[in-house]
Amino acid sequence: MEFEECQCTPAEILIFSCSGASNVGQISNQAAVKLTRDNVGKFFCLAGLGGHVPAMVESAKVGRRFVVIDGCPIACGKETIVHLGYPLTDYVVVSELGIKKRHNFDLDDSDIEKVCAAVKEKLGRPLPVTGKLD
Ligand code: SF4
Numbered sequence: 001m002e003f004e005e006c007q008c009t010p011a012e013i014l015i016f017s018c019s020g021a022s023n024v025g026q027i028s029n030q031a032a033v034k035l036t037r038d039n040v041g042k043f044f045c046l047a048g049l050g051g052h053v054p055a056m057v058e059s060a061k062v063g064r065r066f067v068v069i070d071g072c073p074i075a076c077g078k079e080t081i082v083h084l085g086y087p088l089t090d091y092v093v094v095s096e097l098g099i100k101k102r103h104n105f106d107l108d109d110s111d112i113e114k115v116c117a118a119v120k121e122k123l124g125r126p127l128p129v130t131g132k133l134d
Pocket of ligand 1 (some may be wrong): 018019020021022024025071072073074075077078110
């Protein structure tokens with residue numbers, strides 16, 4: 001497989017979080033917020049795409065990297081993006097970073113930082129010329 005260095009601007013890096021109803025879902029949400037505030041990429045509405053809202057579908061066309069942060073392996077965000085036919089280029093699962101899923105909203109800043117670091121590590125890798133990763 002051929003790879004190329006990523007020349008994407010932050011506006012072309014779309015970040016989706018599952019934003020699920022658990023600690024890990026909300027950590028995914030807060031990580032997407034922080035990555036956007038830090039100008040790494042742009043937090044984008046997963047629900048808008050999942051609902052096939054025309055304006056959202058249109059504005060997602062600027063995306064060159066599609067970053068999904070899921071809370072757990074149920075993978076709701078990933079399934080949505082793949083179902084819609086967008087290239088999933090960068091994928092992080094919060095619960096696979098040693099953060100246990102709980103049905104509460106007690107979030108730890110260090111966990112949010114850990115997820116942000118994992119996303120940045122993914123984005124530091126060259127992109128396959130096909131624009132798709134596993
Ligand atoms: S991926 Fe897990 S945490 Fe996120 S919405 Fe789905 S079930 Fe909830």
